[in-house]
Amino acid sequence: MKQLFPCGHRGRGKLCHRCAEEERVKSSAAAQQEAERAQKLAQKRAWEASFAEDPIDLRRLPDRELVLKVREVLEAIARGEDYTRFHGKRLGLDRRLISVPIGQRYRLLLRDDGGALRPLSCLTHEEYNTSLRPGLGS
Numbered sequence: 001m002k003q004l005f006p007c008g009h010r011g012r013g014k015l016c017h018r019c020a021e022e023e024r025v026k027s028s029a030a031a032q033q034e035a036e037r038a039q040k041l042a043q044k045r046a047w048e049a050s051f052a053e054d055p056i057d058l059r060r061l062p063d064r065e066l067v068l069k070v071r072e073v074l075e076a077i078a079r080g081e082d083y084t085r086f087h088g089k090r091l092g093l094d095r096r097l098i099s100v101p102i103g104q105r106y107r108l109l110l111r112d113d114g115g116a117l118r119p120l121s122c123l124t125h126e127e128y129n130t131s132l133r134p135g136l137g138s
């Protein structure tokens, strides 16, 4: 026997199955949203934490793509790849210093400590020009 529930639906049993189903869908959507939020937060924290492992501070770089690009170059150079592969060049005023362009605006600066290249910093083109003119590390 079908009966009329207080919600206005008709059906069998003690509860309205249509309303119960709607409720289930709604709460599973909310749970999914919550899970997505938690995942995004975890990804954000992992990204923030990843900077602690960089040999130089890359937090000031404006976007993720640049950070990943610098990391790629740092890892390749640490593996022993030649900086010239990344269009890096030695500075005229201090041949121990090597500048590698990162995108249009940034320069990765390394120092040649007798064969081992030590990352110093990642600067904007402008910072690089002003801070290096007097000769960095002299």
Ligand SMILES: [Zn+2]
Pocket (backbone or CB within 6 Å): 005, 007, 008, 009, 016, 017, 018, 019, 020
């Ligand atoms: Zn109902």
